[in-house]
Amino acid sequence: MKSFIFLFTILFSMTSFAQNTILPLWPNNIPNSIKTDEKEEVVSADIVRIAKVQLPQIEVYLPAKKIATGQAVLIFPGGGYGILAYDWEGMDFAKLLNSKGIAGIVVKYRLPSLKSQTEIHKVPLQDAQRAIRTVRSKAAEWNIDPNNIGIIGFSAGGHLASTLGTHYNEEVNAKQDAIDQMSARPDFMTLAYPVITMGAPNTHGGSRKNLLGENPSQKMVDHFSNELQVTADTPPTFLVHATDDTAVPVENSLLFYTALIKHKVAAEMHIYPTGGHGFALGLQDPHLATWTDQWIGWLHSLNN
Template sequence: MRPILLFVMTMLICVGVDAQNEVLKVWPNGAPNDNGMREPEEKYDGVRVKNVSEAEMYVFLPEKEINTGAAVLICPGGGYVIEAMDHEGYDMARFFQEKGIAGIVLKYRLPYGHDEVPSSDARRAMRIVRANAEKWGINPEKVGIAGSSAGGHLASTAGTVFDEGNAQSNDAVEKMSCRPDFMLLLYPVITMNEEFTHMGSRGNLIGSEHKLKLVRKYSNELNVNAQTPPTFLILADDDKAVPPRNSIEFYSALKRNNVPAEMHIFQKGGHGFGMRQEGLPANNWPNLFVDWLKAREVIE
């Protein structure tokens, strides 16, 4: 094979593997709050990260020919102490990209005792997606949020406590709404109620003390109202890390407020399956989610 042809083929393969279009800093001019982390960010097992002190967004856009105009901001899980950027982040974004949906992975700042930091990153990231909607070929009314485990808690926090933007702001991004148009929650931590929360996530977000105001603030089953976006929930009955009651309580709250929702509880899958293909029925969730988006006419 001629060297030039071999080079071209190699480049095409590389493009297919790494379909990321853009990387953005969430707070290019500095965040309004600080998580206190001064140690360098660390990666291990390839793409898991810890010591995150700067939020970034990794943008995976679909080809124009298949673009549906929808987008999903993705919050990887990891107990608010690490972030599983692979099977709960990049892999999910690539799947959406192939389905004509923009997948945008959020590497949010971890809290380290500063509870407001992750959710401020998520809300800002939602605004950034809408501010870039025209550039990225996105319909600003079809921007959802997804999250797995503790990332599901972050996503459900952004999906229950939001605003429509500040029209008086000098910052064009801050004028945008941070309300998701839909939510995808995978085996999410929902509550801070010690009766059925994931205590590791709770401790890393709000500390080990029983601070009633923070427990109430971040128990998202109590924050649902009629404006909460339609939600798609996925979990496994044999999840031993995050009790299924988290999702069940959230689903029940959605129904009490007449919010459209769909929930799938698979017999097997455990916790943290994300996009891993292990031959289990739970791994069909991405296609079920796409079908739900079609049923809701978010995509065709």
């Protein structure tokens, strides 16, 4: 019996240390939220897919203090603003970052829903702004430098990341507390095969429809075409894309890179000949898999 209790204690201790911190983004009132019977859906097959997010949150992965660099990256999984590829473009990257001494924070952001939200086009940005502000508010507790917090987004998550990077000063909800007083500007950003433009011919139709609706005005299209929103204050940016991406054309990254250079914003871009869309870590191709090495090297260079 004593041996069993000892073993249970050890296992419980190991489990406790392995747990990640999960925090709701809006502990009080979730903006643009309507109470309905809509339920969050989680499907675990080849990857974990989350749809109809009801309670937006962040899942925090911290590196061992001995190797911590003080840098942090918020991670926005993709999925066409219809689902979140939560492990494929979320947790897997948080673990990679931790191995390099960088905090990884996966953002479970709300997806536009006419049933449970008002002003659906504002909802993802509301959660993104709140997420980075929340991380800044916890910087001291999590051993993070509040001036070294960046973002990465994939596909539609890349659109959200580029929206945050270009619309960080936009007031999209009433301020609720001290967290909402903090800066929402990322210190750097990474965009992986991102949706950037909402205009023809290079937009991703599904992402545009889910975020802006069937027939958005030209004003709305331009507002969320983030290559048009770049300024000299846009954060330094790393882009990666595959030329043979038939879902989100490589022109999306090219448009954003061109805008960055025009405004003299530091930028690095890697275009691979093959890889298609949604390659994530790129482990299926030895050449493509080198992109994360380039990315981590770029992240470390920001500390110099």
